[in-house]
Each structure stands twice: as structure tokens, then as C-alpha cells.
Amino acid sequence: MNRYEKYVEIFDSNSISKEAAIADVGCAKGGFLAFLKQRGFSSLQGVEIDPKCAEYARTHYELDVATGTVDNLPFTDGSRDILIYNHVLEHLYDPLRALAEANRVLAEDGIVFVEVPNAGRYEDGRIFDFYWFCMREHINHFDLSHLTMLMEAAGFERIYECQSLMPYNSTANYPSLCVLFCKSKNVASGYGADTLGLSNSVRRYIDAEEDFLEIHRDQVSKLAASGRPVYVWGIGIEFFSLYSLAGLRDCNLRYLVDKNPAKQLKTVGGLSIISPECLSSAPLDSVVVIASVFNKDDMVNNLVSMSYPIGFITFC
Structure with a gap:
């Protein structure tokens, strides 16, 4: 509005x-x-x-x-x-x-x-x-x-x-x-x-984004090395950036999670996209990667309210 x-x-x-x-x-x-x-x-x-x-x-x-x-x-x-x-x-x-x-x-x-x-x-x-x-x-x-x-x-x-x-x-x-x-x-x-103004602005943007991406690559690398089961919540642009550019695909991914029914039952790299209700039965040692800028607060609140002790990481 x-x-x-x-x-x-x-x-x-x-x-x-x-x-x-x-x-x-x-x-x-x-x-x-x-x-x-x-x-x-x-x-x-x-x-x-x-x-x-x-x-x-x-x-x-x-x-x-x-x-x-x-x-x-x-x-x-x-x-x-x-x-x-x-x-x-x-x-x-x-x-x-x-x-x-x-x-x-x-x-x-x-x-x-x-x-x-x-x-x-x-x-x-x-x-x-x-x-x-x-x-x-x-x-x-x-x-x-x-x-x-x-x-x-x-x-x-x-x-x-x-x-x-x-x-x-x-x-x-x-x-x-x-x-x-x-x-x-x-x-x-x-x-x-x-x-030339646009070219210069875009080059500055690319340089700044490379710095942020390097931070996320380091976080994802540590997560991959831990071997912990990973559930990713939020299958949008942020997820595909982490998956393709930051190495998230190398983690021990179990399921991809999204509330949008149009995305559920689809797959990415052979992994199914399922409803957030699945998180209540995730293994004890699993971690949820929250990959949504616009919905992360709601996602965190939902995870905190779950009685099941599940860890989570926010990249956004």
C-alpha cells in the first residue's frame, strides 16, 4: 500500500x-x-x-x-x-x-x-x-x-x-x-x-557481494564438515544463492522445506520440497538453515515454539 x-x-x-x-x-x-x-x-x-x-x-x-x-x-x-x-x-x-x-x-x-x-x-x-x-x-x-x-x-x-x-x-x-x-x-x-556510471556501480556491487558470499562460504563449509543432517527452510532466491554459490549442496541435505503448496512435491537436485510440519520429526542432531530474508522472523519464532529441540542457522 x-x-x-x-x-x-x-x-x-x-x-x-x-x-x-x-x-x-x-x-x-x-x-x-x-x-x-x-x-x-x-x-x-x-x-x-x-x-x-x-x-x-x-x-x-x-x-x-x-x-x-x-x-x-x-x-x-x-x-x-x-x-x-x-x-x-x-x-x-x-x-x-x-x-x-x-x-x-x-x-x-x-x-x-x-x-x-x-x-x-x-x-x-x-x-x-x-x-x-x-x-x-x-x-x-x-x-x-x-x-x-x-x-x-x-x-x-x-x-x-x-x-x-x-x-x-x-x-x-x-x-x-x-x-x-x-x-x-x-x-x-x-x-x-x-x-559509465552504471558499469562502475555494478562493479562496486559485485565486489561487495563477493565479500558477503565469502562469509557464507566459510559458514557453509563448517556446516558441511560437521556432517549434521540439514533441513533448508525457504526455497527461493536466497536458497539458490547458497546452494549454487556458497556450497550448500555439499552439506548433508535431507529435505527442503517451504510453506508454499506450489513448491511442495517438487525437487531440487533430487531433494523433495516438503511442508514445515516435517521439522517436528527431524533428528536430534539436525540443523535447520533458514534461507529467507522476508520470512526469517516468522520462521525463527515457529522453530522456537516447537517442543522438539532443533538447532537452526540464519544466513539472511
Whole structure:
């Protein structure tokens, strides 16, 4: 909700009308569109590639959401005033193709709202070892300069930017880059902008993450040498960083644990992912590795409340 509030503040400060024809491209389950609806925005549509998410938005929030893709939007030429690309461009193999489609459907004075992770501030928004590179679905990494160059190449002019640390939850923030661009026929080339800043920032981020990773490698090495049975709770990005980069795969892994039913009954390296209830019957000499930044406090509280004397290690 805090993030949505911030987005609406950006809309208000740039005089975006509540009657504007707004489309959220990649709207997921429609959360932001529903928020805009509550705030009095009246002409809202969404486009979502996942049919289950699109159906959820339609049935749960009563929103007009079509199943579609970024490069084939279900709108006529010049029919939208605002297009929202909230954490979309970093996922695209061909963002210029998607932005050509945006140019087609936008009115002559149309605006694109973009939010992406700010690669220039990955070090400031640290989550876990190489977190911002371990998200394999993130294939583009932007700072303000490079995002602007991309948008200018597609025929858009930057009119507003906000760089901040946006809250993930009560304990973690992510480096947010929110930018508004307007459709323009006379865009000045930005290729003379700061093109080395991103490279330098990413190199600093990599160096800092190597230092954190080395600490975790040492911890994991000692755990592996102990031979104790290991249960890992939290099978997400943090786990795969520990498993692939820090050597967790070399430990005496017994089970992988996660509350998410969609992950249960799947395997990693031949190991099953099972429900946390299994921890109550873990061997006395076993140890639980907690591998979740966002849920570690709840996990620790659950383990402490168990009557079974089980040890645990938090890497996050």
C-alpha cells in the first residue's frame, strides 16, 4: 500500500487526471488498478500474460483485464492516455518492440509510467548475496541514464524521475527507479549521457557481494564438515544463492522445506520440497538453515515454539 501511495503521489504531482484512459501493462492480479479504482480513477484497463492472474483481477476486483502481451496490446491506435509498465521492462528480451507498441496505442500527448529496479543503487538496496543477479528473469539492468536512452530510442522524452529505496517490508528495501516519459516526435539523443556510471556501480556491487558470499562460504563449509543432517527452510532466491554459490549442496541435505503448496512435491537436485510440519520429526542432531530474508522472523519464532529441540542457522 505504501508503494501504491507513492505511485499515486507521482500521478498527482504530474497532473494526471482521474478521467485519463489508463492501462496497466503486466498488471498481474490487478492490485494497483484496484488501488487506482478506490482513489477515483475511472477509466482503467489491464493487460496480463498469465490467464489465471487476469481472471483473478476480473473476478476479485471486477476490473477490465485482458489476457495479452506487451507487443500486441488490445487497444486501437492513439486510444490510451497513460500506460503503466511496473516492473516489466527488466523482463523483456526486446523492450524496443514493446515500446513501439506503446507508441502506437498512446495518444499524441500520452505518458508512460515505468518502474524498474535501479541497478545504479543495487548496493544500497542489498537483500542477499547477488540477489539482483540471481533473479534469472531479470535480463535487463537499468539506471536512469540507460533507461532514458532506451525510451528516447523508442520516441519518448523523460519528464519526471524519482530514485528511492522503496520498502519491500518492515526489514528490507529495494532500489526503485520511477520515471515518467511523454510521447515525443523530437526527442534529443541521450547517448552522450553518463554511460559509465552504471558499469562502475555494478562493479562496486559485485565486489561487495563477493565479500558477503565469502562469509557464507566459510559458514557453509563448517556446516558441511560437521556432517549434521540439514533441513533448508525457504526455497527461493536466497536458497539458490547458497546452494549454487556458497556450497550448500555439499552439506548433508535431507529435505527442503517451504510453506508454499506450489513448491511442495517438487525437487531440487533430487531433494523433495516438503511442508514445515516435517521439522517436528527431524533428528536430534539436525540443523535447520533458514534461507529467507522476508520470512526469517516468522520462521525463527515457529522453530522456537516447537517442543522438539532443533538447532537452526540464519544466513539472511
